[in-house]
Amino acid sequence: MIEVKNIRKSFQGREVLKGIDTTFMPGQTNLIIGQSGSGKTVMLKSIVGIHDVDSGSILFNGLEVSKMKFNERQKLRQEIGMVFQGGALFDSITVADNIRFPMDMFTKLSRKEKQIQVDRCIEMVELKDAHDLFPSEISGGMQKRVAIARAISLGPKYLFCDEPNSGLDPMTSIVIDKLIQRITYDLKITTVINTHDMNSVMEIGEKILFLHQGEKCWEGNSSEILNVDNEELNRFVFASDILKKVKEVESRG
Numbered sequence: 001m002i003e004v005k006n007i008r009k010s011f012q013g014r015e016v017l018k019g020i021d022t023t024f025m026p027g028q029t030n031l032i033i034g035q036s037g038s039g040k041t042v043m044l045k046s047i048v049g050i051h052d053v054d055s056g057s058i059l060f061n062g063l064e065v066s067k068m069k070f071n072e073r074q075k076l077r078q079e080i081g082m083v084f085q086g087g088a089l090f091d092s093i094t095v096a097d098n099i100r101f102p103m104d105m106f107t108k109l110s111r112k113e114k115q116i117q118v119d120r121c122i123e124m125v126e127l128k129d130a131h132d133l134f135p136s137e138i139s140g141g142m143q144k145r146v147a148i149a150r151a152i153s154l155g156p157k158y159l160f161c162d163e164p165n166s167g168l169d170p171m172t173s174i175v176i177d178k179l180i181q182r183i184t185y186d187l188k189i190t191t192v193i194n195t196h197d198m199n200s201v202m203e204i205g206e207k208i209l210f211l212h213q214g215e216k217c218w219e220g221n222s223s224e225i226l227n228v229d230n231e232e233l234n235r236f237v238f239a240s241d242i243l244k245k246v247k248e249v250e251s252r253g
């Protein structure tokens with residue numbers, strides 16, 4: 001579980017996170033949504049410790065990050081898996097080497113043990129016959145699978161994904177969303193995903209936090225989101241005509 005309590009963050013005197021409170025539970029897909037510039041990435045980076053917040057607190061399984069000792073922070077860092085926007089794979093090494101990389105960096109596992117874990121991760125993301133290929137030799141969807149496999153290679157308790165569907169077609173996006181959801185269930189991890197993709201919201205939005213101009217404007221889930229009396233949320237959700245039609249059909253019964 002991750003608890004976020006009243007976090008604030010400014011850059012050059014401009015506040016971009018304005019006192020956000022929320023809780024992300026394990027074993028479910030938690031989404032942070034909002035328009036471009038609403039503060040999603042800053043929030044994600046603040047939670048994982050890439051940005052220091054100005055005030056407020058962040059707790060991982062009840063332990064406040066700012067009060068952790070050096071070794072506790074190091075341990076937490078290894079419990080966090082990240083899927084970056086665009087994948088951020090190393091182009092000059094193979095798929096298997098990309099997935100092994102965090103183990104080479106952070107563990108003393110033997111070559112054989114690493115190999116077993118690489119195979120396990122490749123199986124979890126259903127990437128067959130790609131071990132020895134280079135990122136440039138596989139599709140965008142497969143590259144995302146590699147990025148996910150690498151993010152779970154250390155057996156994380158927490159998984160953060162920043163726009164995991166960027167650059168993918170709608171069908172592949174849904175496959176990747178479902179894959180992240182299945183991994184979340186199977187590994188019982190706390191997963192937080194930044195997105196502005198309404199398909200993802202409707203498919204896997206078990207907990208949704210809607211940010212607007214750095215503030216928490218609404219939170220709920222995908223079965224509630226089409227019927228909320230909130231002007232900013234509605235503007236975001238119904239930017240796509242298709243969801244307006246879904247709502248019309250629903251309200252006709």
Ligand SMILES: Nc1ncnc2c1ncn2[C@@H]1O[C@H](COP(=O)(O)OP(=O)(O)OP(=O)(O)O)[C@@H](O)[C@H]1O
Pocket residue numbers: 011012016034035036037038039040041042043196
């Ligand atoms: N390092 C930084 N220095 C200064 N301002 C920043 C920095 N990082 C983010 N910001 C500002 O904070 C605000 C929120 O940015 P953020 O990247 O969190 O938005 P976002 O909701 O993730 O947008 P997008 O969907 O386009 O990725 C923006 O106005 C951005 O310019």
